[in-house]
Amino acid sequence: MISTDDIKFYSFIAIFVIVVAGGVYLYFGGSKNFTQPKQEVKTTQSQPAQGNQPGTVASAPTGSSVTIKNFAFSPSVLRIKAGDTVTWTNQDSIPHSIKSTIFNSSPFNQGNSVSFKFEQKGAYDYTCGIHPAMTGQIVVE
Numbered sequence: 001m002i003s004t005d006d007i008k009f010y011s012f013i014a015i016f017v018i019v020v021a022g023g024v025y026l027y028f029g030g031s032k033n034f035t036q037p038k039q040e041v042k043t044t045q046s047q048p049a050q051g052n053q054p055g056t057v058a059s060a061p062t063g064s065s066v067t068i069k070n071f072a073f074s075p076s077v078l079r080i081k082a083g084d085t086v087t088w089t090n091q092d093s094i095p096h097s098i099k100s101t102i103f104n105s106s107p108f109n110q111g112n113s114v115s116f117k118f119e120q121k122g123a124y125d126y127t128c129g130i131h132p133a134m135t136g137q138i139v140v141e
């Protein structure tokens with residue numbers, strides 16, 4: 001026969017299991033909620049760095065130097081003033097070149113640089129003459 005004490009004991013066990021299971025559920029559900037917003041923020045932050053979007057030109061870095069490394073121009077969009085000279089330096093172990101409507105360089109090797117003086121205002125897209133997938137832009141203001 002099942003006594004009243006047995007019923008109390010099994011009720012206690014049942015409630016204990018429900019509480020623990022609920023706690024585990026909340027723990028894993030909660031950690032998911034904390035992880036997802038972080039990933040969304042990362043995605044948002046990585047978009048401006050891709051460059052060449054009209055909206056990102058205003059936030060593009062200024063300066064006079066572009067580094068070529070790992071088959072990419074850095075910064076991909078550079079803002080300068082009319083009359084400024086831009087210098088590209090190749091840090092890759094293979095040669096690259098600069099190809100655009102107003103400036104074309106010969107291929108240059110690791111550690112070497114080429115320079116070009118931009119006189120006219122405008123946005124100048126360029127690529128590597130050897131690797132057309134490498135793109136960059138000089139914005140002359």
Ligand SMILES: [Cu+2]
Pocket residue numbers: 095096097128129130131134
């Ligand atoms: Cu190249």
